[in-house]
Amino acid sequence: MNRQGILIVLSGPSGAGKGTVRSHLLSSDHSITYSISTTTRSPREGEQEGVDYFFISKDRFQQMIREKQLLEWASVYNYYYGTPKEQVMQNLARGTDVVLEIDVQGALQIKEKYPMGVYIFLLPPSREVLAARLKSRATDAPEEIDTRLKWSEREISMAKRYDYLVINDDVHRAVDTVKAIITAERCRPYLYNLEETWFAR
């Protein structure tokens, strides 16, 4: 069976735990490829070039916009974030499922162009937990945390535009739920060619 790959978009506000869920997901399902985003923000502690992000300059980013090399891009808190298009499309065409980890703006931008993707909104369990998670990121300045909290609330009101909503109260449970969603999406009838498989003589 030679099916098209599934595009899985893992999204949600800052502090929802997208990165942790994504890394657990990838280490437990090796059939999924992660498509690394590109950004103009500085690496956080422990983040590696070409693993977590491609960290590039503002000039280079603007060039990629002009040359339409991005599937989506957004400017968030004065930084650019974007998804290089070529790698994603190649993987989907050869039948590899691809996971993207992107902010709400970017996810909804892709959803318009690629509605057959699977759009998952990760939700922090409460406003208190979200605030605590943002504060624990020592790299963010206090005023940045406030901006992020307000922005997050606006983003959460967009959850209903997604296919799935996963509450990240426990990372292992959230990962299991995301895996169940992927298992379910792999059962979509349009991914099967019954004429070629079941009915072939």
Next chain:
Amino acid sequence: MNRQGILIVLSGPSGAGKGTVRSHLLSSDHSITYSISTTTRSPREGEQEGVDYFFISKDRFQQMIREKQLLEWASVYNYYYGTPKEQVMQNLARGTDVVLEIDVQGALQIKEKYPMGVYIFLLPPSREVLAARLKSRATDAPEEIDTRLKWSEREISMAKRYDYLVINDDVHRAVDTVKAIITAERCRPYLYNLEETWFAR
């Protein structure tokens, strides 16, 4: 959170293993209620009244049709099969997820009236396995098996009208897949009231 129940329709051709998958599913997830169908056919060995089916007379069945007490009904191999409406609707209204195990005709009939249900098509792995399964049912006469096989092939061509297609090559794997589908469907954003939960102060 007081959400509406999810209607899960487990369907597929005779010999797909609907009954086995359903019973494993129900014994591993006690939050789901099974809605017992009613039929005019005789009980197979081991089948119990009020557990597997309500076995009723043709006269009584026709009365239920006239009084619109059935969510769907069909005549298959000269027997009537149907789903009593009242119990299903009461369970969904009180937030209980309900599983139905029905033939393809009946499932597609319900899908027209209730598109927000989750329609799962169970597929035997091959024509050979399907034939062997039908033959192993000692209660069915040989000519009945032939009729069922031909009918099954017609039904399999309708799999694309379902939400999900699950290949039943191994019952435990098929049950796990159905459970993953239910987990995923419980994450649909319209089941959540974020205004009442996340945004409530």
